[in-house]
Amino acid sequence: RVDTVETGRVVLADGRELPADAVVVGIGARPATGWLAGSGIALDPSGAVTADERLRTSLPDVYAVGDCASYPSARYGERLLVHHWDNALQGPRTVAATITGADTGPYDPVPYFWSEQFGRFVQYAGHHADADELLWRGDPAEDTWSVLWLRAGVPVALLAVGRPRDLAQGRKLIETATAVDPARAADPSVPLKAAVR
Ligand SMILES: Cc1cc2nc3c(=O)[nH]c(=O)nc-3n(C[C@H](O)[C@H](O)[C@H](O)COP(=O)(O)OP(=O)(O)OC[C@H]3O[C@@H](n4cnc5c(N)ncnc54)[C@H](O)[C@@H]3O)c2cc1C
Known part of the structure; x- marks a missing residue:
């Protein structure tokens, strides 16, 4: 059992220390039906x-x-x-x-979650299983960055770390299936809404 994760090492509950540059935690859930x-x-x-x-x-x-x-x-x-x-x-x-009887149409929103992980505000919108292109906006070694997934040039999902504006603008592009220019969309200094093709 893990007690603490620090830069370069993991300390287990029994006091043992393991060298580690990264820790992958897999958590699953199944409906109790x-x-x-x-x-x-x-x-x-x-x-x-x-x-x-x-x-x-x-x-x-x-x-x-x-x-x-x-x-x-x-x-x-x-x-x-x-x-x-x-x-x-x-x-x-x-x-x-x-x-x-006030039918509002089929249920089909762009999935969304936010979370706080290690002091960082993490947001994700969409579903990237079928994406064919991945764009980094910023350096993941920094505090803030985003990842945008495209399919045929159209955003299908976005992960934003400390970049809520990317999330808000990217979510709209996903909702409206608006194609973007990949070079501009990969430039973190360009607002996503200005990267529209
Ligand atoms: C550790 C953890 C962290 C999470 N973090 C995030 C996050 O950061 N962001 C995010 O968006 N989502 C997060 N989630 C997911 C989020 O909590 C769930 O998606 C959300 O709570 C689902 O709501 P629900 O009403 O469908 O189900 P639940 O909240 O699970 O509610 C179901 C209720 O039904 C009750 N129940 C089950 N069976 C029976 C029964 N037979 N009879 C009576 N009552 C029953 C349960 O006790 C429970 O109270 C997290 C989940 C977990 C476990």
């Missing part, structure tokens, strides 16, 4: 409730939102299971609209 067995609510092999584009389950009048539910994303062309706070906040809006 075993209690739904036999209910008529369809689950995928990972246990996620397979909701439709309005977050309806396979059982009439039963909806699923948040960490337990995957939904078909037309934006990304695949079913997404998003384990982020923002997804748990946005999904219920679609469900409430559907229940009350």
